[in-house]
Amino acid sequence: MTTLDVEELDDRVVVTLRRPEARNAINAAMAAELHEVCAALEAKPRLLLITGADGTFAAGADIGELRERGRDQALQGINRRVFDRIAKLPLPTVAAVDGYALGGGAELAYACDLRLASPTAVFGNPEPGLGILAAAGASWRLRELVGGSVAKQVLLAGKRLDADDALRFGLVAEVVPAGELITRAHALLDRMSRSGALALRLTKLVADGDGHPLTDDLAQAVLFETDDKRDRMDAFLAGGRS
Incomplete structure (x- = not known):
C-alpha cells in the first residue's frame, strides 16, 4: 500500500488515507488500494473504520488526474465503483472525519454507514466550480442523508457543511474533539461488534434495500434458526445482557 495505512484486527479493519503531499486527495492508486481492502472484507467480513491522516480526511479527488481524464475514464466510474463497493460491504462501515472532506472525500464519507466528525470537519461538493459534477454518489447519497433541500444547497450552491451543520442535518452521528475522534x-x-455478526449483516442488508415485509420475514427466519440467537436469548432470560 502506497496511499493507505491498513491495520487489520480480529473484528475490524482500520484504514487511514495517507497522501500528505495532496491532503489525502483520492487518486487512481488510492481507489485501487481501497478495492484491495474491499476484497479482503468481502472474503472475511469485518467492521471497517476509515479516517484520514494529518488532520484531513480527504480534500477531494486528485485534480491533476481529473484534468487528464476524458469520456472513457468517466464511463469507467473509477471512484464511484469503489465507493459503491464500500457501501455494499457485508458489515457496517464508519468514517471518522477530521478536517476537510470535500469532493471525492465527501463522497467516500457519504458511502460509509455512519460518520463521526471533529469540530473542524467540513463537508462539501465543489465539483460544478471545476466544470464537472459530483458523480461518485453525492448526487443521490447526500439527498438520502440530509434531504433534498440541503443536498441542493451543497451540490448546486456550493454550501459547505461544518461539523455543527453536519450534526444538525443528521449527516454525522456525533461531533467529538479531534484528539478523541478515533477512540470514539x-x-x-x-458496541456494534457485540451484536451478532449475522444479525448485523442481515440488518444492514435489509436497511439498505428497497423495503419489503417479505425481506424482513426471510431475514428473520434465517436468524431464528441460529445457535447465536438461542444463546443470546438464553443469556438474556438468565439475567445477562444481549
Missing part, C-alpha cells in the same frame, strides 16, 4: 469511533465499533 472504536467505541462505536466495539
Whole structure:
C-alpha cells in the first residue's frame, strides 16, 4: 500500500488515507488500494473504520488526474465503483472525519454507514466550480442523508457543511474533539461488534434495500434458526445482557 495505512484486527479493519503531499486527495492508486481492502472484507467480513491522516480526511479527488481524464475514464466510474463497493460491504462501515472532506472525500464519507466528525470537519461538493459534477454518489447519497433541500444547497450552491451543520442535518452521528475522534469511533465499533455478526449483516442488508415485509420475514427466519440467537436469548432470560 502506497496511499493507505491498513491495520487489520480480529473484528475490524482500520484504514487511514495517507497522501500528505495532496491532503489525502483520492487518486487512481488510492481507489485501487481501497478495492484491495474491499476484497479482503468481502472474503472475511469485518467492521471497517476509515479516517484520514494529518488532520484531513480527504480534500477531494486528485485534480491533476481529473484534468487528464476524458469520456472513457468517466464511463469507467473509477471512484464511484469503489465507493459503491464500500457501501455494499457485508458489515457496517464508519468514517471518522477530521478536517476537510470535500469532493471525492465527501463522497467516500457519504458511502460509509455512519460518520463521526471533529469540530473542524467540513463537508462539501465543489465539483460544478471545476466544470464537472459530483458523480461518485453525492448526487443521490447526500439527498438520502440530509434531504433534498440541503443536498441542493451543497451540490448546486456550493454550501459547505461544518461539523455543527453536519450534526444538525443528521449527516454525522456525533461531533467529538479531534484528539478523541478515533477512540470514539472504536467505541462505536466495539458496541456494534457485540451484536451478532449475522444479525448485523442481515440488518444492514435489509436497511439498505428497497423495503419489503417479505425481506424482513426471510431475514428473520434465517436468524431464528441460529445457535447465536438461542444463546443470546438464553443469556438474556438468565439475567445477562444481549
